[in-house]
Amino acid sequence: MSVRPQARPSGPKPPFWRDRAKRALLFQAVLIAGVAAFLLYIIGNTQDNLAARGITTGFGFLTNTAGFGIVQSLIDYSSQSTYARTFIVGLLNTLLVSALGVLAATIIGFTVGIARLSPNWLIARLASGYIEIFRNIPLLLQIFFWYFAVLQALPSPRQSHAFGETLFLNVRGLYLPEPQFLSGFGLIPGAFVVAIVASIALVIWNRRRHDATGKRLPAGWLSACLIVGLPLAVLVITGVPVTWEMPELTGFNFRGGITVIPEFLALWLALSIYTASFIAEIVRSGIQAIPHGQTEAAQALSLPQGLVLRLVIIPQALRVIIPPLTSQYLNLIKNSSLATAIGYPDLVSVFAGTTLNQTGQAIEVIAMTMAVYLTISLLVSLFMNWFNARVALVER
Amino acid sequence: MTHNETVIPERPAPRLTVGPLAWLRANLFSGPVNSLFTLLGLYLLYLLLTPAIQWALIDADWIGTSRDDCSREGACWVFVNARLGQFVYGLYPGGEIWRINLMFATFAALLAWLAIPRLPFKRWVAPVTLVAFPVFAYVLLYGGHFGLPVVETHRWGGLSLTLILATVGMVAALPIGIVLALGRRSQMPIVRSVCVVFIEFWRGVPLITILFMASVMLPLFLPTGMTIDRLVRALIGITLFQSAYMAEVVRGGLQAIPRGQEEAAAALGMGYWQRMGLIVLPQALKMMIPGIVNTFISLFKDTTLVMIIGLFDLLGIVQAALSDSRWLGFAVEGYVFAALMFWIFCFSMSRYSQYLEKKLHTGHKR
Numbered sequence: 001m002s003v004r005p006q007a008r009p010s011g012p013k014p015p016f017w018r019d020r021a022k023r024a025l026l027f028q029a030v031l032i033a034g035v036a037a038f039l040l041y042i043i044g045n046t047q048d049n050l051a052a053r054g055i056t057t058g059f060g061f062l063t064n065t066a067g068f069g070i071v072q073s074l075i076d077y078s079s080q081s082t083y084a085r086t087f088i089v090g091l092l093n094t095l096l097v098s099a100l101g102v103l104a105a106t107i108i109g110f111t112v113g114i115a116r117l118s119p120n121w122l123i124a125r126l127a128s129g130y131i132e133i134f135r136n137i138p139l140l141l142q143i144f145f146w147y148f149a150v151l152q153a154l155p156s157p158r159q160s161h162a163f164g165e166t167l168f169l170n171v172r173g174l175y176l177p178e179p180q181f182l183s184g185f186g187l188i189p190g191a192f193v194v195a196i197v198a199s200i201a202l203v204i205w206n207r208r209r210h211d212a213t214g215k216r217l218p219a220g221w222l223s224a225c226l227i228v229g230l231p232l233a234v235l236v237i238t239g240v241p242v243t244w245e246m247p248e249l250t251g252f253n254f255r256g257g258i259t260v261i262p263e264f265l266a267l268w269l270a271l272s273i274y275t276a277s278f279i280a281e282i283v284r285s286g287i288q289a290i291p292h293g294q295t296e297a298a299q300a301l302s303l304p305q306g307l308v309l310r311l312v313i314i315p316q317a318l319r320v321i322i323p324p325l326t327s328q329y330l331n332l333i334k335n336s337s338l339a340t341a342i343g344y345p346d347l348v349s350v351f352a353g354t355t356l357n358q359t360g361q362a363i364e365v366i367a368m369t370m371a372v373y374l375t376i377s378l379l380v381s382l383f384m385n386w387f388n389a390r391v392a393l394v395e396r
Numbered sequence: 397m398t399h400n401e402t403v404i405p406e407r408p409a410p411r412l413t414v415g416p417l418a419w420l421r422a423n424l425f426s427g428p429v430n431s432l433f434t435l436l437g438l439y440l441l442y443l444l445l446t447p448a449i450q451w452a453l454i455d456a457d458w459i460g461t462s463r464d465d466c467s468r469e470g471a472c473w474v475f476v477n478a479r480l481g482q483f484v485y486g487l488y489p490g491g492e493i494w495r496i497n498l499m500f501a502t503f504a505a506l507l508a509w510l511a512i513p514r515l516p517f518k519r520w521v522a523p524v525t526l527v528a529f530p531v532f533a534y535v536l537l538y539g540g541h542f543g544l545p546v547v548e549t550h551r552w553g554g555l556s557l558t559l560i561l562a563t564v565g566m567v568a569a570l571p572i573g574i575v576l577a578l579g580r581r582s583q584m585p586i587v588r589s590v591c592v593v594f595i596e597f598w599r600g601v602p603l604i605t606i607l608f609m610a611s612v613m614l615p616l617f618l619p620t621g622m623t624i625d626r627l628v629r630a631l632i633g634i635t636l637f638q639s640a641y642m643a644e645v646v647r648g649g650l651q652a653i654p655r656g657q658e659e660a661a662a663a664l665g666m667g668y669w670q671r672m673g674l675i676v677l678p679q680a681l682k683m684m685i686p687g688i689v690n691t692f693i694s695l696f697k698d699t700t701l702v703m704i705i706g707l708f709d710l711l712g713i714v715q716a717a718l719s720d721s722r723w724l725g726f727a728v729e730g731y732v733f734a735a736l737m738f739w740i741f742c743f744s745m746s747r748y749s750q751y752l753e754k755k756l757h758t759g760h761k762r
Contacts, residue, residue: 028586035590042617049616120430121423122437136742137735138697141711145735148718149727334602341704352608362612370601370609377600 046363053360061359062087068354070345072261083355090347091372097267097346098333104272105332109279116284127280135277140338142274147266147342154262157253168247174260175247182241188231195230199223263344267336275332279325286321287313319388326384330377337373347372452732463723475726476733479717483733486553486708492545496556499533503563511748526567549627553708555737561699561709565634566692572635573642578672580647591643598640603698606633611705630702634695641691649684650676682756689749693742710734 016022050057062084069079073089074096115127134142152171155161160170168175199222206219235242247257290313298308339346340353347369356365412418424434455470458477466472476483485493506525509515537560539546552560579591598606610633615623653676661671703712714730717723 024584028584031587031590045619046616048620049618052620118433119423119426120433120437122434122441126437126440132743133739136693136697136739136746138700138711138738140700140703141731141735141738144711144715145728145731149731153727337602337604338701340604348602348604348608352605356608356612362616366605366609366613369605373602373605374597374600 055360057361057363059364061361061364064359066355067358070350071343072264072345083359086355087347087351087368090345090350093344093350094333094336094339094346094348094372097264097271097339097344098336101268101271101275101332101336102329104268105275105279105328108272108276110283112276113280113283113287116280117287131277131280133277134273135281137274139270139274139335140341142270143266143338143342146269147262151262151266157249160249160254166244166246168249168254170254171262172253172259173262174265175254176258176260177244177246178256178258180243180245182243185238185241187234187238191231191234192227195227198230199226202226261344263339263342266342267339267344271332271335275328275335278328278331282321282324282328283317286317289320290316322384322388326381326388329384330380333376333380334373463726466726471729471732472726473729475717475723475729479723482554482713482717483710483737484555486557486713487551488547488553488556489545489551492539492547495536495539495544495547499536500556500559503529503533530564530567549625552627554713555710557707558696558699558709561631561634561702562692562696564631565638565695565699568631568635569638569642570688572639573646574677576639576643577646577650580643581650595640595643598637599644603634603637604701604704606637607701607705609633626705627707630705630707634699634702638691638695641694642688645684645687645691646680648687649680652683653680685756686749686753689745689752693745693749696741696745697738710737 063082066081066083066086067079070077070089072093074092077085077089112127112130115123118124154169154171157170157172160168162168166177202223203219206217210216245256247254294312295308298312336346337348340349352365352369356362412421425431451470456473457466458473460474461478465474485496488496506521506529509521510518535541576591576595579587582588607630610629614629657675658671661675699709700711702709708716711734714734718727718730
């Protein structure tokens, strides 16, 4: 007996609200109309309000003179500069503290995360104590603690803590010696680039040779020596064309050298320590996610312990670690905006804070600030997705 | 030939394989490197703990009313003691504090009812907590009805404001988050893209810019002449921010439900809302609870940011108390107290979420 497809039931066609495709169309049309009506309503209100307050819209204010100084800037800046330059200075400061924060948080986080898995009971407990303490206290509170309770309680410049007469720490900040590059120093970055290119070539050649003959050189060590050794050799040959400008106490303050302002130190410490506690948990769960059988199988193949880690455990653990790690990096970048609470001149502080108050251009300023963070989020997730795809490929 | 039937008596295990000594050897001194680490760890612990205990407990001043009672080297807990009322209730009028206490007592009772698995009638307690209780809490705290004097929101503060912000933000964000998550999984392209843009926008920007936006731009969006309370503006910002994160938690829960569940429900002739409301969401909600608790913890910590737009939450009121000229120089005590409060709340919630995770996991263990 064959099954015949049943004919459509005859009779009147179902009403259009029973037809799924038409209903979806209708629903989406209603949604678009609703969103559009809401936006129009808001835009209308905003225009009325702006007219009532006499604020003109537009980005013309960016070319006006800012008229206020910024305590830390990576590019030339004075109170005569424009608001556009203020924006750039703030953006660079945000990027600076985020980049250094990501670096420090990664180092602390990986160390603590691995220590958390240590067979040593005391070390594992210390690591989990670190994690539980720092991730359960609000970041802003930690920033305040470092800034108001620790760094503001440091002695005045005359009584500053000195570390070997080169580093000075006092209430005004941390003073470091600044390198002064003499002529002929340009060769050293050149040597560095040459060393990197050479070691990449070495690694590729070594891999081909390994595939073809089964022999391999310790390429990692060789390239490390190359990258460190070649610039050092050039440095010595050219007669060390660097002098260090030491910070010196003149009058009531230090002159010369590099000054790290206390706002930066507090923000950087708090961001790194706080984020590291989350990264440590991610690293721990990533390593624990690899079944023990993997280690045992690798050992059964008589791989040495170092290669077990490098070829078996880490590539698989990274695949688990990287997605949550990315979101922690993004959190750190977004959290760097808390700078405004202690006056570190980041984007939110100098642009969405001071500039907004001076110009009253709320909409433009907030939109630009949000656009910056959205762009950073987007770029970091794109990069991390690319990296993640690579790691995933290495695994299979 | 006869067998020797006597059994050799049991001998005790070697001394170094059982008991505390063996534990020490296995866990702390299993090799030279490990022993070195142990000694370093002990030294670090000694370096950190001795001054901390000396400062916080042994050398501390506990009793008194003014800073003159703080004569000793250690911490001055007199400061925290004198300000405790403000730290908990903000500037709420002294005679009306019972209203906050009553509100939180009711809330704690309802929550406990929901959290303890054995108690009955959860079906009725849950909607009361979500719908009737907020109205009751608002009337009680703000006043203006039933002979209760009005207490303006700028007098609210301290720990109670922190709890109010976090709870309201959470409760308001949950339904929005569910709708957004369902929209993100929808077949309709426009619904999906609207939801994706909404979620990714709020997740991509820092909370502080959202709070700035809520306090600076929101008044511009309203019809001229209409104003809204600063606390409400902060709450709107927090809710929008939180709903985006909540949507991602809900989406994770929805993805964990096998497709067959929805298809089976469709085969029974259920419509979309029946499938979601009766089959998918109840199962997904169970899986989402740990995630929801975790986002609640981060929201609880993030509420400290409202002090930047001028509300006095727990951290804000501690910070304000530190600049009081009668009590200058007790920053560490104030921060340690605030940190301890936050830590107790966050730590116990994270332990509860771990307990739930374990308990809910049993059904899926192979």
